[in-house]
Amino acid sequence: MVAAAAGGCLYRWFYVQRTVVVLVADSRHRCESGKKKTSGQRKRSLQSQDSSIKVEHIADFLEDSNQISDNVESFINRFRVAVSRGLRELIEKQNSLGCPVKVVVYDSSMPWVLDIAHELGLYGAVFHTQSCAVGAVYYHMHKGSLNIDPTEGSTVSLPSMPLMETKDLSSFIYDMGSYPSMLRLVVNQFSNWEKADWRLFNTFDKLEGEVVNWMASQWPIKTIGPTIPSMYLDKRLEDDRDYDLSLFKPGDDDCIRWLDTKETGSVVYVSFGSLANLGEDQMEELACGLKQSNRYFLWVVRASEESKLPTNFSTEASENGLLVNWCPQLKVLAHPAMGCFMTHCGWNSILEALSLGVPMLAVPQWTDQPTNAKYVVDIWQAGVRVKVDEKGMIRREEIETCIREVMEGERGNELKRNAVRWKELAKAAVDEGGSSDKHIDEFISELACN
Structure with a gap:
């Protein structure tokens, strides 16, 4: 309290x-x-x-x-x-x-x-x-x-x-x-x-x-x-x-130093907040989708969730990816290397992404997140929604496709422009x-x- x-x-x-x-x-x-x-x-x-x-x-x-x-x-x-x-x-x-x-x-x-x-x-x-x-x-x-x-x-x-x-x-x-x-x-x-x-x-x-x-x-x-x-x-x-x-013990800035080595707009940041609980099969699909995208990724995996990762994934993905238990999210989103944010669509995460001009991959889990995702995609046009299959699973192919949509081509440029526009409007509101x-x-x- x-x-x-x-x-x-x-x-x-x-x-x-x-x-x-x-x-x-x-x-x-x-x-x-x-x-x-x-x-x-x-x-x-x-x-x-x-x-x-x-x-x-x-x-x-x-x-x-x-x-x-x-x-x-x-x-x-x-x-x-x-x-x-x-x-x-x-x-x-x-x-x-x-x-x-x-x-x-x-x-x-x-x-x-x-x-x-x-x-x-x-x-x-x-x-x-x-x-x-x-x-x-x-x-x-x-x-x-x-x-x-x-x-x-x-x-x-x-x-x-x-x-x-x-x-x-x-x-x-x-x-x-x-x-x-x-x-x-x-x-x-x-x-x-x-x-x-x-x-x-x-x-x-x-x-x-x-x-x-x-x-x-x-x-x-x-x-x-x-x-x-x-x-x-x-x-x-x-x-x-x-x-x-913070409810969590702040770590060091290893992730920021890692981001410093990456090109502008080249990294996918993945975080599903402090409460989301993905199943082992879903963790595997997510891990494989990130790996198949051939994009750099920074993935926040809580210590309690690490056992759900595919065997040896951290080692095998180390060339393109960094897994951490915690990171300073604002610093990460504000970093020039940030390309997009795969998020559970918690309201504060959305506000941070919009305020820092980062387009999103919307992966809502529960509570208010589906409504937030609806607005991100259809109203603010600052991201795409990752679709689930008939079993409620997000497959690796869908993850790879959505990452490419947000980070490549004219569609990616449009989403980035929209996100930057919301950044300027957010700044104007509090200025x-x-x-x-x-x-x-x-x-x-x-x-x-x-």
Whole structure:
């Protein structure tokens, strides 16, 4: 559990790696607008190098993260009880130190935080770390206005959104029987949405204009993204070069030194995030597809997944490939050698790729990722979707074909141009006077006036 306070603003969020870094980046940007910040966490999780962020430990109740998957409902309940207690204690501590909390900025997956904030006489700002489009889908689900036809190939039409097949929706929705606890979690983020004092989204107006406008027609919202370190976009904060907080022990920069030896635009970067769990057969197909592409590749394979690789693959592929357990993703995506990003389509990875002008190979796995992939391919036209066969497998031939499509010929050039265009629009959004910059200033001003 992590919480950060910025001169009267207390941030807190669920302990998934990419959510953590997004909210820390946001708190840093607000701090530079005249606020000071503190952060809290589970004891064994995170470290920060930013002297403006004070780390606090709260709700250290879970020692084995595997317990989450064993009984999701039980974990969520225990999490809520423990963190509610820790939040109150942290607020009391801040007040006793002469740093009174004025507003709690919380992850949208924890709407109950708003009730605690209001009970203590504080303001509450809900922060959506998913796309606005995905938020809109969950909003319709909450309102009962989303009708799902389970028939193969059926479509869904929603206001301000492109026509989508059912399979383009969150896996929690189109396969709702498989994830009942998670479906309740994501839909309930709107259970008291209208009571929030502010509604913030990690996106920017130009990226999701139509759906942003529709959501704003329901309740006032503010887009404040992309919340990635300043030196990768507007460069207004010279010391803001990384997120500073990680659930994983940072390794050395071997991968950066490896990239330094490669030609511009020649490398395929492969990462499926911290939660995706590929089967052994799928790992073999992916490995063979990368090898057959004859392209350089940098592949992040978690230590827990290494046993699924084909025998001797690391050695056999060493001429063209580098396998690592972890890498500094922003540095990798910003490197001149980067040609494309094969991604699970987690929202933060997509925002980073777009913000750094890197075209994508979309390989969505679950949760919001299918919807994100739909937008990457059909709306933003910054990538291609790798197709699965009738068994749900991505075959090596498809992987090889898609890599060539993104990195070669006029099609590859078009995707690169589109990605670079989104990079410029992302930079404009957070630069001085940009839409997200204005919205952050508005939030600070409104808070100061209350």
